[in-house]
Amino acid sequence: MGGTDLNEGVILKNAKRIPVNSVSEVDFIQAGEVLFNNTNSTTWVGKTAVLYEKTLPSICCSNHVTRIVPNVRISSEYLSAVFNMMQRLGYFSKLSTNFNNQAGINSETLEKIVILLPSLAIQNRLVSELDVARVERDEARAKADSLLSGIDHWLTKQLGIKTPKNRVANAYAIHLKAREPTKQLGADYYHPERVDALRAIQAADKADKVVGLGEIVAFKRDTEKEADPDKYIGLANIESNTGELAVTTEEPGKGQCFFSIKAMSCMGGSALI
Numbered sequence: 001m002g003g004t005d006l007n008e009g010v011i012l013k014n015a016k017r018i019p020v021n022s023v024s025e026v027d028f029i030q031a032g033e034v035l036f037n038n039t040n041s042t043t044w045v046g047k048t049a050v051l052y053e054k055t056l057p058s059i060c061c062s063n064h065v066t067r068i069v070p071n072v073r074i075s076s077e078y079l080s081a082v083f084n085m086m087q088r089l090g091y092f093s094k095l096s097t098n099f100n101n102q103a104g105i106n107s108e109t110l111e112k113i114v115i116l117l118p119s120l121a122i123q124n125r126l127v128s129e130l131d132v133a134r135v136e137r138d139e140a141r142a143k144a145d146s147l148l149s150g151i152d153h154w155l156t157k158q159l160g161i162k163t164p165k166n167r168v169a170n171a172y173a174i175h176l177k178a179r180e181p182t183k184q185l186g187a188d189y190y191h192p193e194r195v196d197a198l199r200a201i202q203a204a205d206k207a208d209k210v211v212g213l214g215e216i217v218a219f220k221r222d223t224e225k226e227a228d229p230d231k232y233i234g235l236a237n238i239e240s241n242t243g244e245l246a247v248t249t250e251e252p253g254k255g256q257c258f259f260s261i262k263a264m265s266c267m268g269g270s271a272l273i
Helices: 076-088 091-095 107-111 120-149 151-158 192-202
Strands: 034-037 048-050 065-068 097-099 102-104 222-224 257-260 263-266
Touching (some): 076 091, 120 151
Antiparallel strands (some): 034 048, 034 065, 097 102
């Protein structure tokens, strides 16, 4: 159902198909129903969507999804928006029951949740404003993605670095003496693409400014035996290209954790940010 942030639609692209005779008529979802994700990881439990129209003859859902039929007092879109707001704020993760690495909210608990219920006119206005905000958000992200897609070329040009040609190699050899300074034995470390990139940097016009990272920054390495999940940020929490925080189910690994200012990581999984 949807994705992250404010995406709240139902995606049927990878829907599974089952024999029609294995379900009954009451199992078919009707347009306008609100679908509540009642069992998932702690992060995603409570994710909600509305089935706006039936694009397939018959659609059913698993028992991990609670079907909600709003009455005339509340808009399906408004209810879905409120639930998704509560989910993003972590309300459902705190309310849910945890079992077997899963979190769940049953129908009895869901019935007792209290929400604000303005008039239908206000509900529809809020939903319309959210729709406008989503469009503006998508346009801004598309523009940012377009700008970021060309930043590598711009930056290498400014630094005077000629981008090396891609050399796809499934197998390659190195001299034993090339390994001696670092004692590295990882294949990625000696991959031709990495080696060519380093040579391009060193051969740039501004090569006299090439320095090791350790010469210009200080790494903060306060340690803690076990990280607080509420304060944990690993690589899975960072969106590629943008560097924005992303929702993830990744939890701190066991063992010693290194903290770096506001971000941190644990040995055995994430890299230090």
